[in-house]
Amino acid sequence: MATSKVATANELVEKVNELLSEEERPQIFEALKRYQSSMDLKRLIEDMKIVLNEPTKLEIYEYMRPLIPPKHQSDYDKLAPAPPGRKLRAITLRKRPNESFGFAVRGGFEHGVGIFVSHVNPGSQAEQKGLKVGDEIVRVDGYTIAEAVHEEVLNLIKGRDEIELKVTNIGMLPIKERATDPLTWSYVEKAQKGVQGNSEGSQRRQEVRAEEVKLFVNLRQAPSLGCRIVSGPSNYKGIFVEHVNPGSMGADVGIEAGDQIVNVNGTSFLNITHQEAIVALKSSKELNITIRKGVGLPLLSSVVDTSKAATQVTQAHIETPPSRSERYESDDSADENDAVLDMGS
Numbered sequence: 001m002a003t004s005k006v007a008t009a010n011e012l013v014e015k016v017n018e019l020l021s022e023e024e025r026p027q028i029f030e031a032l033k034r035y036q037s038s039m040d041l042k043r044l045i046e047d048m049k050i051v052l053n054e055p056t057k058l059e060i061y062e063y064m065r066p067l068i069p070p071k072h073q074s075d076y077d078k079l080a081p082a083p084p085g086r087k088l089r090a091i092t093l094r095k096r097p098n099e100s101f102g103f104a105v106r107g108g109f110e111h112g113v114g115i116f117v118s119h120v121n122p123g124s125q126a127e128q129k130g131l132k133v134g135d136e137i138v139r140v141d142g143y144t145i146a147e148a149v150h151e152e153v154l155n156l157i158k159g160r161d162e163i164e165l166k167v168t169n170i171g172m173l174p175i176k177e178r179a180t181d182p183l184t185w186s187y188v189e190k191a192q193k194g195v196q197g198n199s200e201g202s203q204r205r206q207e208v209r210a211e212e213v214k215l216f217v218n219l220r221q222a223p224s225l226g227c228r229i230v231s232g233p234s235n236y237k238g239i240f241v242e243h244v245n246p247g248s249m250g251a252d253v254g255i256e257a258g259d260q261i262v263n264v265n266g267t268s269f270l271n272i273t274h275q276e277a278i279v280a281l282k283s284s285k286e287l288n289i290t291i292r293k294g295v296g297l298p299l300l301s302s303v304v305d306t307s308k309a310a311t312q313v314t315q316a317h318i319e320t321p322p323s324r325s326e327r328y329e330s331d332d333s334a335d336e337n338d339a340v341l342d343m344g345s
Helices: 002-019 025-038 041-051 059-067 070-079 150-158 200-207 274-282 297-305
Strands: 089-094 103-108 113-120 135-140 162-169 172-175 184-187 212-218 227-231 239-244 260-264 286-292
Touching (some): 135 150
Antiparallel strands (some): 103 113
16 A cells, blocks of 8 residues: 555656656645645645646646545545547537527737637527537537637638537636737536535635625716726636725726626636626626625735735736737627627637
8 A cells, every 4th residue: 555655656656756846846745744744635735726827737736646545536526627628529500590609719820829719608509519618629510629719710600600629628728818819727616515624714704705796787977987997817717896986987887896797798707808898897888797795805905915915816908809809709790890808609
């Protein structure tokens, strides 16, 4: 048994040395050491996610698993990202009258990444056929799109009433606010039920039993909502209200600092970029907004205490959306001059 554990540990070391930089390697081993001392599984996964922050590193989760005690392995599988898909799945979609295919994508060769599914409409045909957020689209109707720019893929999908997609699940999404920004990645969060653990971050979220409130805001007589939003870090993802101007429309309808924005006019804010959130909030003079009261208060408090820490949120800057030639995301049902950045295909 001891020999087997040593061999398993050696395999992890070899894989970590292969995939991670010299600066990153100690962080994985320190996370494992903390876990072996505290048995805090959620903390282990949170620590690993900070380091394993792009698809090429995800394989390390599989090499870590044999070192997890049997009593925790089921929970480890629930918490840890699934390994990137090794098999292609075929999904055929047929456009129905007055409907889109029901999914959105981001990426493109001009951004140095493939095409990834960033949103699937609940109840849509795409959801029913098994398309998932975090899927990378490899082929469309037999055409390999590895070197296709975003606009080419958009036209390929928009021009058909029926499409066959070949996809593989990566479990992460590329993030770029603008074409010139560096590429980063975010995890697609899995539903987590019945998981044991006592990480501090998880406890903070559980302590805030959020009341979900639906609001209607009419901005036809107001210059703006009057709120400033921030996006959370990888371990506290979401779009949160940082500040509400006194006397503003946002204040009048009851929006407060610390509220999490969950949905605006049918667009989910649970896995959305900063720029997407800004576009959604500015897209209409009539906003149906769903918020969770006070969920972001612990996050905002931590930002005040550690303003330069790695967990600091990044303030949203309202800027003009990119031109079509720079687009990272777009909408196949949108007008040519629409500012929407998601491609609902």
